[in-house]
Amino acid sequence: HSLARAALDQLGQQQDAGLVVSLCSVALRAQADLVTSRADRVIRDAAVQETAQLLAMAEHAAEGDTGALGRANLLLCRAEAARASMKQSADPWGSVVAEWERLECPYPTAYARWRQAQELLGSRSRAQGTRAMALALRTAVELRSAPLQDALRTLARHAGVPASDLEDAPPPTSA
Numbered sequence: 180h181s182l183a184r185a186a187l188d189q190l191g192q193q194q195d196a197g198l199v200v201s202l203c204s205v206a207l208r209a210q211a212d213l214v215t216s217r218a219d220r221v222i223r224d225a226a227v228q229e230t231a232q233l234l235a236m237a238e239h240a241a242e243g244d245t246g247a248l249g250r251a252n253l254l255l256c257r258a259e260a261a262r263a264s265m266k267q268s269a270d271p272w273g274s275v276v277a278e279w280e281r282l283e284c285p286y287p288t289a290y291a292r293w294r295q296a297q298e299l300l301g302s303r304s305r306a307q308g309t310r311a312m313a314l315a316l317r318t319a320v321e322l323r324s325a326p327l328q329d330a331l332r333t334l335a336r337h338a339g340v341p342a343s344d345l346e347d348a349p350p351p352t353s354a
Contacts (some may be wrong), residue, residue: 196243197252203237204252207259214263226263234260251278251287262294272298276311286327289318293331300338308338313345 206231209266214226232311237256241249259270260284272295293317319327335345 196240197245199240199247200237200252201251203233203240204255204259206278207233207237207256207263211263212257214265228238230263245280249273251282251284253285254289255280266319268298268302268323274319280339285318286324289315289322289324289327292318293327293334296331296341297334300334300340305338305340309335309340312338312340316345 206245210226210230210233214230234256237253245253253274254271258275261268262270265278272291275291276288276295279291283337292311296308296312296315299305299311312335316331316335319331330341331345335342
């Protein structure tokens with residue numbers, strides 16, 4: 180915990196606003212992963228303050244000129260903070276997907292589609308969740324990203340989505 184606190188202090192002193200937003204997005208992803216992987220309330224309660232602090236730091240940094248990548252990372256920060264709060268909503272992930280897709284960044288787009296699929300499947304939007312998952316898997320295969328492929332196949336298995344449904348997805352439309 181003291182290491183995380185020291186890292187946050189150093190991050191707050193960073194002058195490059197785009198870098199701060201990007202690093203906050205990574206930290207918020209780790210925070211959300213920790214919260215969602217642990218059932219105990221103690222972890223969740225302790226994470227609330229750090230999540231809020233990281234999001235506030237990203238929002239403050241984004242007041243400066245962070246460029247297109249900074250804006251995309253800020254959307255990612257907001258979506259990861261929502262995931263860390265355990266408030267189910269695919270809405271922020273749709274914005275993240277659209278922004279990374281607009282910037283033609285395939286891996287972040289696929290990652291956001293994975294998270295969007297999780298939220299859609301959790302809210303019982305099976306067809307939309309399956310499509311998001313299939314598009315993410317297609318990109319993960321093209322990029323040869325085994326960890327993302329594994330995560331998507333695990334999600335499909337847990338959601339009871341047959342592999343054939345993932346293979347039949349049409350290619351994403353270009354913006």
